[in-house]
Amino acid sequence: MQKRLLAVAVIAACASINTQADIIGATAGAYMWKQSWEGNVQSGSDSVDMNDDLGYDDETGKSFFVAFEHPVPVLPNIRLQRTDLDISESNQLSRTFTFDDDVYTAADTVDSTTDLSHTDATLYYEILDNWVNLDVGLTVRVFDGEVRLASTGREGSIELDAPVPMAYVNARFDLPLTGLYASALGNIISYGDNAVTDMTVGLGYEFGIIGLELGYRNFDVDLEDDDDEASLTVDGYYFGVVIDI
Template identity: 85%
Template sequence: MQKRLLALAILAASTSVSTQADIVGASAGAYMWKQSWDGHVKSGPDSIDMNDDLGYDDETGKSFYVALEHPVPVLPNIRLQRTDLDISESNQLSRNFTFEGDVYTAADTVNSTTDLTHTDATLYYEILDNWVNLDVGLTVRMFDGEVRLATTGREGSIELDAPVPMAYVNARFDLPLTGLYASALANVISYSDSSVTDMSVGLGYEFGVVGLELGYRNFDVDLEDDGEEAKVTVDGYFFGVVIDI
């Protein structure tokens, strides 16, 4: 009797391990994002408009992610994403303003760069996994950028390189038997006088392990610190390829 019980236990354990191994999954995606820039920056008494003063318009950026899901209930899944988010322009000023203690005057040609490139490290749990998929967790967004202005004999910059913790929600809705799906993803935080909101929605078509996605992404950052301020909105449509295995 004991031998039978032992054999059944071994069989059950083997079946459990095999089942868990079957639900280990990985996914990856690559996107091209048509970015429209708007907003202002400030380091001193004057607010500097990104469109009127710096000549910003549209730019194209890239974003990549990889995610790994495993069957261990107590441990979170992991997702890493990198987004290129920078723009550079040269523009002739039509007014005077002060930035980082230097006065930029009308008719100066200012070379500027705004870089909000970031890497996301996300730990999340899968709450639903059927025709509706829902993940919730925590993202740490690591900025490694700056706002830099330069003209003849003058140059100043605001560093944007702080890690920011954000709430993470990722949902997908499959239309059964069609390969079509809708998705929505959000990373958000608001604290004191600052906030970061990054939201995207998309429609996709999946054939086999490959999916094609078309969507819209809106990124808002509102940061204030010791007289320095950056209020920037970047939004636009994206197209991507996703692999889910």
């Protein structure tokens, strides 16, 4: 009798472990992002154009994420993502402008760096989980960057290092029996004259636990703080690998 009870307990424990394995999961991904930069920044009375004044063009960045989901209904799932988003250039000016109380004159060579790199911490709930997957939640995006200009005897900067709360929506549509899927992810906030919009759409193919994804990401930033302003767009295509366990 005791042996029977022990066997039943072992079977029940195994079934419980298998059930937990089905509903506790992790997803990780890594992307290479071909970035096109445009826009302008301002620290004072003059607007500085990213392309015409600073000579910005294209850059390649990386992004990594990991997400954990669990079976407890009242507790949110968590997603962490890091995006490298920076560009540096040296360019000879064709005009004179003022930036951060310094005057940069025509024919000066200006070294500049714009860094919008950030870390996202997202708490979200899974609303749908079948061939249509839908997650909604809140992202806190922490920027650790700046816009910096330097020439002989002059250097000025705008700091971009504030945490920004953003609405989070992540949807995925699986085409049954094919391994193909489409995805869309958005982080958005708008308040006063400030707005941050980060939208990603992709197409992927999944075989086993591995997925290959090709898509497009558009990142818009409009920030204003007294005489400091930044209106930037970074967009372009990406290729990524996703592992879902």
